[in-house]
Amino acid sequence: MIQRFHVFIPYLLYVCKNGIFIEKEECVIDIPRKFPKSIPIYRRILQRLPIYHPTYIEVEKRIKAIEAGFHGECYVDNFLKQVPFPKSYAILKDLHIKIDSNSYLQMDTLILTKKYIALLEIKNIRGKIAFQKNPDQLIREFDGEVTPFKCPEQQITRQTKKLQVLLKELKIDLPIKKIIVLAYSKTHVVLPPKYTTIVMGCDISIYMDDYNQLPDVLSTTKFNQLSRQLAAKSFEYIPPSIAQTYPVKLADVKTGLICPICKRKVSGQLKCPTCKVGKLLLQQQAVEDWFYLMKDSITNRECVYFLELKDKHAGNYLLNKLPLQPVNNHKLRHYVMSHDR
Structure with a gap:
C-alpha cells in the first residue's frame, strides 16, 4: 500500500569502478510523477455511497480537483525538462516529510542543486484570480461565480519555514527560492502575490536560468547526501478521511x-x-x-x-x-x- 520512490536513488548516485562504488560527479534525479493513488480510491468510494447522498457530489468534486492538479503538474514538468540545470540536480515530486509530531513539509515539486533549493507550488486554475490581503485569500472569478480559496502565497511561505527547520537539523545552509507556478496561461492574474514570485508554467525556465547562475554552495558529497535524505524521509500522503469533513x-x-x-x-x-x-x-x-x-x-x-x-x-x-x-x-x-x- 505504501511505496517509496527513494529506493531507486542510490543507483543514480553511485557508479562502480574497478569493483568499488564511488560517487558520480554528475548526478541527475528526475523520477516521473506518479498518477495520484487517491483518484482510483475516491472512485471506488463513489460505489459505496448512494448517488443521492450529499457527500457524493463532494467526492466527485474532489476527484476533478485532484485530476486538474495532476495534469497541471505534469504540464509544468514538461517545461522543467527544457531547463539546462547544472550537472548535478534533483527534481523531487509530491514530497511529504514529517517535520515534527504535528507538522509536515508537503510540496508539489522541489528542485535541489548545489546552488539552491526551489519550491514550486503549482496551480491549475481557470478564470481571473486575485491574491487578496487581510485576510490572505485567493479569489477566483469564473463564469460569473466568485470563489475564495486558501492563499497559495501563505501555503508556500509555511512550507518554506518548515524546509528551513529541516535543513537546519541536517546542518545544511542553502538558499531557498519559492515560486507559485500557474500551469496554464489561460489564468488571468488581476492582483499578484505581494511577497512571492508568480510565473506561468511556460516561463519557468527563465527563472530557473537565473538561479542556475548562482555559485555552488554544496559539495558533491553534501548534495548527494541531501538528495538521499530528502527522498528517504518522504512518504505517501494520506488525506484526512471524508467523514472528518462531511456527514x-x-x-x-x-x-x-x-x-x-x-x-x-x-x-x-x-x-x-x-x-x-x-x-x-x-x-x-x-x-x-x-x-x-x-x-x-x-x-x-x-x-x-x-x-x-x-x-x-x-x-x-x-x-x-x-x-x-x-x-x-x-x-x-x-x-x-x-x-x-
Whole structure:
C-alpha cells in the first residue's frame, strides 16, 4: 500500500569502478510523477455511497480537483525538462516529510542543486484570480461565480519555514527560492502575490536560468547526501478521511468487497467471477477505502463489519497481513497506515 520512490536513488548516485562504488560527479534525479493513488480510491468510494447522498457530489468534486492538479503538474514538468540545470540536480515530486509530531513539509515539486533549493507550488486554475490581503485569500472569478480559496502565497511561505527547520537539523545552509507556478496561461492574474514570485508554467525556465547562475554552495558529497535524505524521509500522503469533513455515517455506506472494474459485490468467492480480480487485492482496496472514507484507524471489529468477514479471527489475520501498524494491545488495539513498509 505504501511505496517509496527513494529506493531507486542510490543507483543514480553511485557508479562502480574497478569493483568499488564511488560517487558520480554528475548526478541527475528526475523520477516521473506518479498518477495520484487517491483518484482510483475516491472512485471506488463513489460505489459505496448512494448517488443521492450529499457527500457524493463532494467526492466527485474532489476527484476533478485532484485530476486538474495532476495534469497541471505534469504540464509544468514538461517545461522543467527544457531547463539546462547544472550537472548535478534533483527534481523531487509530491514530497511529504514529517517535520515534527504535528507538522509536515508537503510540496508539489522541489528542485535541489548545489546552488539552491526551489519550491514550486503549482496551480491549475481557470478564470481571473486575485491574491487578496487581510485576510490572505485567493479569489477566483469564473463564469460569473466568485470563489475564495486558501492563499497559495501563505501555503508556500509555511512550507518554506518548515524546509528551513529541516535543513537546519541536517546542518545544511542553502538558499531557498519559492515560486507559485500557474500551469496554464489561460489564468488571468488581476492582483499578484505581494511577497512571492508568480510565473506561468511556460516561463519557468527563465527563472530557473537565473538561479542556475548562482555559485555552488554544496559539495558533491553534501548534495548527494541531501538528495538521499530528502527522498528517504518522504512518504505517501494520506488525506484526512471524508467523514472528518462531511456527514458520512457508517450505516450510509455500502460494505463488503466491491470489484473496481465491474462494480459488482464479491461475496464468498476467491476472485471476482467477471473480472478475475483476486480476493486479497479486493480486501486490501476495501481497507484503503475505509481509511480514505471513515477514519485514520481501523479496529478488528470495524474490519469484520466493513469487509463482511466471517469472524474476528479472519479480521485479525488480514489486518496483520496488510502493511498496517498495530497500536496498543488487546481490547484497545487498532491499526493505522504504516510508513515503514
